[in-house]
Amino acid sequence: MPVSRAGFARRARSKAVTLTGTLVSAGALLLTSTGPAAAAPPPADEPVKPGQAWMGAGTRLEQPHASDSGGVLGPLDTSGVQGIDVSHWQGAINWSSVKGAGIDFAYIKATEGTGFKDSRFGTNYTNAYNAGLVRGAYHFARPNASNGATQANYFASNGGAWSRDNKTLPGVLDIEHNPSGAMCYGLTTTQMRTWINDFYTTYKARTSRDVVIYTTASWWNTCTGNWTGMAAKAPLWIAHWGVTSPNVPSGFPTWTFWQYTATGRVSGVAGDVDRNKFNGSMTRLVALANNTP
Template sequence: MRPLAIGAALAACAALVLTTPATAAPVDDHAMGSQIAKHEGRGDQRVVLDTDPSTRAATVPGIDVSSHQGNVDWGHWWGQGKRFAYVKATEGTGYRNPYFAQQYNGSYQVGMIRGAYHFALPDKSSGAAQADFFVDNGGGWSRDGRTLPGALDMEYNPYGNTCYGLSKAGMVGWVRSFSDRYHARTGRWPVIYTSTSWWDQCAAGDFSSTNPLWVARYASSVGTLPHNWGYHTFWQYSSSPIDQNSFNGAYDRLQALANG
């Protein structure tokens, strides 16, 4: 091949490389608390809870994971004292965590009590439709003593308007639609995960008589709880080095929640 021809071929290849778009990040792939941390800050990520049984109420440590953790070393986290885990299963009606099986089954096999969670996109489809998608893709419940009720992740819109363009009444209706359909499908009320700031701004509805509360606050205390909940069931208090949570009760109470 002549030198000029070789140069032209190389230039063409370079142009092809430069104009080929980069691989896009997966859509609908948001971890629990990612938008809360973005809007409210992560606080002091060095938070260490008091573990002295003589000075604190009984709690159980746990973690939550999503596709961002990939294949999780569950033996490591068991060795760190974590005894429960929540695993992201779905988002909206179009995203399924590709690592769900390894994460959900792996946590169970190492001995943890586990559950699944759904990242809500209330402006995309109805609450009932998203509850069905969640249950159909890993978010169900079984009375095996080791499976927690599914959790509904309600937080800031990753794509725009904080409250997804819904009024407070509209948001409450959406959550109720999800909750009622999940209950009809599984016999359990879903845990509601949220922050006090987002919930009071966007929903402020009363689910305290049916749905356990999982509150996100990255600080050394749980702080003020969302609208009308008198106590929390779970508390996400840090995202370093992984999302860390505390169950508000002794281990036998966590087992009771799993057993329904």
């Protein structure tokens, strides 16, 4: 991720999960079916600090590894149920305008590692809800900072909780290319599988929900060794830009969310923002939020 378009180090993109109408396991559905500009990111030769990593950053930290298309950004796929993912990088957001622009869901950055809380999470989470969006929180994983259970607890205690209210999606584990070191955070494939499973198990114990996994096919296949252990548990949010259909990592039958571009524009958001779509109808999105068949 040190390579960038515009001279900046870049980060990975947001989420995509498909539901195909049936419960795959205890709660995992599979369906087929204007604010101020954000501060500039650090130069490419400067370490990426907590809170400056990828998802939710739009194109401010563009990196080839952000998607399996080598960083190539394609046309918007605005069909179906549309969403965005955001963090403090977007600055102030007019969520009523976002809703009016046809966006029905949003994932909002809450935490990273074990010591970073996004400064705009509370405002975004509340205002998105009040504007009528179905929204959820995400955690940017730092597997080299602590074990999965520790980070799952940190996330659940700082924005990643869940309630059945028609508008709260299950939390997301954003696990992708390391923004400031070895691609797989220095973990072996066995260690990475353990880390992810510990995060999943702890998050479910805290919230009763299966965590959504945001990743790319290339990262997952490389860093988990084509692991199939999450296939019947976690909905998949896949990041893959510039294509008409995303590559799905080994072990996942399909996607639930698809982050299809990082150069989206939406009324109410200043600058580029990640655009996503849900693999199903609005009724199925609410079912995912409420954990109902």
